[in-house]
Amino acid sequence: MRDDIRIVLVGDGGVGKSTLVTALIKETFVVNVQAVVPEVTIPPEVTPENVTTHIIDTSSKGADHEVMEMELRKANVVCIVYAVDDRSSFQRIHEHWLPLLRMQGINLPVILVGNKVDMRDEEIGQATVLEDEVVPIMNEYREIEICVECSAKALLNVSELFYFAQKAVLHPTRPLYDAREHMMKPKCTDALVRIFRLCDTDGDGVLNDAELNEFQRKCFNTPLQHRELEGVKEIVKASRPDGVTDTGLNVDGFLYLHLLFIQRGRVETTWMVLRRFGYGDDLGLREDYLCPELDVPPDCCAELSPSGYAFLTEIFKRYDVDGDSAFCPDELDSIFSLSPGMPWKHGRFPESTVTNAAGYVTLEGWLAQWSMTTLLDYKQTLAYLAYFGFPGDNRDGISVVSRSHTSGSRKRRKGSKMQRSVFLCYVVGASGSGKTSLIRAFAKKPFTHDYNPTTRTATTVNSVDVKGSEKYLAMQEFGPYDTSVLQSRRQLECCDLLVMVYDSSDPNSFAYLTNLRNNYSLDNVPVIFVATKSDLDYVEQRGDQPPDIYCRELKLNAPVYVSVKDAQIASVFQRMAAITRNPQSVTPALLLSRPHAWSAARIIGVTALAGVGLVSTFAVYHAIKYWWTSVMHSRASSSTYSIPKRNEL
Helix, strand or coil: CCCEEEEEEEECCCCCHHHHHHHHHHCCCCCCCCCCCCCEEECHHHCCCCCEEEEEECCCCHHHHHHHHHHHHHCCEEEEEEECCCHHHHHHHHHHHHHHHHHCCCCCCEEEEEECHHHCCCCCCHHHHHHHHHHHHHHHCCCEEEEEECECCCCECHHHHHHHHHHHHHCCCCCCEECCCCEECHHHHHHHHHHHHHHCCCCCCEECHHHHHHHHHHHHCCCCCHHHHHHHHHHHHHHCHHHECCCCEEHHHHHHHHHHHHHCCCHHHHHHHHHHCCECCCCCECHHHHCCCCCCCCCEEEEECHHHHHHHHHHHHHHCCCCCCEECHHHHHHHHCCCCCCCCCCCCCCCCCCECCCCCEEHHHHHHHHHHHHHHCHHHHHHHHHHCCCCCCHHHHEEEEECCCCCCCCCCCCCCCCCCCEEEEEEEECCCCCHHHHHHHHCCCCCCCCCCCCCCCEEEEEEEEECCEEEEEEEEECHHHHHHHHCCHHHHHHCCEEEEEEECCCCCHHHHHHHHHHHCCCCCCCEEEEEECCCCCCCCCCCCCCHHHHHHHCCCCCCEECECCCCECCCHHHHHHHHCCCHHHHCHHHHHHCCCHHHHHHHHHHHHHHHHHHHHHHHHHHHHHHHHHHHHHHHHHCCCCCCCCHHHC
């Protein structure tokens, strides 16, 4: 809501514009006033609406026409003043002033001000004048909010005039009410119906006393006493008996209550309700309400918080009308009618997540889908938390957590205590290698022999249990766009695990992966190789190295062989989830930069061998020394000497 208002007064000369402004300021009637009173600024603390108010007087003289036009362009509301004792000034309203505003393209609320009411002939009643003369003009010019009759001389309705001008800006009637048809406008009705549904927490179509009290507390910060609640229902019942049931107020009664507020000049009450639920002056949900600013640093990502999961679980149970623990299409339509529509229309939902045998989204699949959505586009989740009526600040439904440490460029964010639970996996491989079947199996979808090439990005999500902790994996397949993703540094930074898939029955399939690795810098991305179609005959892969040797050279485990057709998955998804706990163990750049594990052992072994060699050499030296001494001793005692044979040594 705005914090300042500019009220511009226009009208023929002598109708009392300047006198009205002076009477407001001085709280007394001043006979001789300036022709044009300088701009008056009223501080917020002295106004009922707590806004700074600027009041601008204007002159109707031709010489001052440009100044008046400039002020009109800056105005928020226009007061057209006429004198009730001057017939021509009244006629000029629809002959000159209202057409002038339209001609200049000024689409602002207008207040008709009948001044000098103290000068009216007493034989002509106020009601007669308003009904016979003013109402037809108001019906023709819908920009007119209200007509106020006042008297600067008698200080009658002077402050009320400017209060109504403030209300016309802050709480305009036009967006809510069709004065000609005497009914609320469709956008207002739609907004109030949505608010009713959000407040109907038990989904029975009636606001009971507890729900009405919670609505009252949320909007006006005060509860209603029992007799007050009964009084509200009696007011509605008096004119709309079908708007009240034995248990409370239904949607027709709720709408009628707001119609009464508007018709009785309490339009600010309806606006308070609308704004409390995030609506702006155009009756659309405000951007700052849907997507308030949330700081997500580059080394962090967004996930649903515990309160976010709890709220989405509650929403699921509320709209699961048949109680079968799954959302059928009608139930999905019902919940998304609170919003502009389902956010996954262009995706493969509900194929992208867990469903029951009938293809209906289960609670597990519902939470998984929102987990994936939050990771990929947290702003969308923020908006839908607001659409669904998240209590309080919808940012409380989101947690900002550090990304896993996967390379030297990624460091755990200080102060982040929450462990990540949602991870993004890129699934790449040659066409026909079985990527789609693999990610369908992850969402517990049955195998199909039909081959439909992936033409656009497809994502599937499910949860995996890792040592008692639930992790969500969002597996993203890009079809023909593998290369555009892999050459994007920003997109690779978002990847937690690169799943490289090849067809073990196709001799050319693995070469596609090695070419990708040769052409793009992928060594800093955690990776796992998956060989599909293991139920078919194994063929040798063409290339410089077979897959197991290639993986060994990267210090990775050998490829995991799976057969989606035979449901032989080899716990591959559990392996992927486990990798997220220690991504360094499958990141080639880190593995290749470490000293070989066997190098230290070899050094120790060589050292030990060298030690043994020294001992042996020392022993041989002593043996030779002993033999030489013996020979020399024998030579000294005998005249003959013979070199001993090899077997004698």
